[in-house]
Amino acid sequence: MKKTVLVFGLLILALLLMFQFSKYAVISGDLKVELIVASIAIVFFFIGVYINKKTLQKPNTPIEEISHKRIKELDISNREYEVLQKIAEGLSNKEIAQSLFLSESTIKTHVSNLLVKLDAKRRTQAVKKAKSFQIL
Structure with missing residues (x-):
């Protein structure tokens, strides 16, 4: 449970940091909005793939023989x-x-x-x- 809370907390922190970076980039005129949105989407895509792989892994529990x-x-x-x-x-x-x-x-x-x-x-x-x- 603690691990799940930590992962989601880090995801929220990453999202907030990306929004702050995108806000700075748009104000300074360095990046276009489309590039910022695309980069955020790509990062969260890979985070989603990583979480999906972790949650879909089945634990290796030994199958007990019927006595x-x-x-x-x-x-x-x-x-x-x-x-x-x-x-x-x-x-x-x-x-x-x-x-x-x-x-x-x-x-x-x-x-x-x-x-x-x-x-x-x-x-x-x-x-x-x-x-x-x-x-x-």
């Missing part, structure tokens, strides 16, 4: 694991049932089993625990 051993230890079936993935996507029981071609009551049963196996009280807590166990 299939842990899934077996928790005795989670393949269908329950599919339901857990759909819960992690934020789908409701009805949406999960439609996407997996099952009845809503079957999904409720799988969700209940998952909550017991993951020792969770809510769906969000189950997803959080599943991520901590590295099974999602």
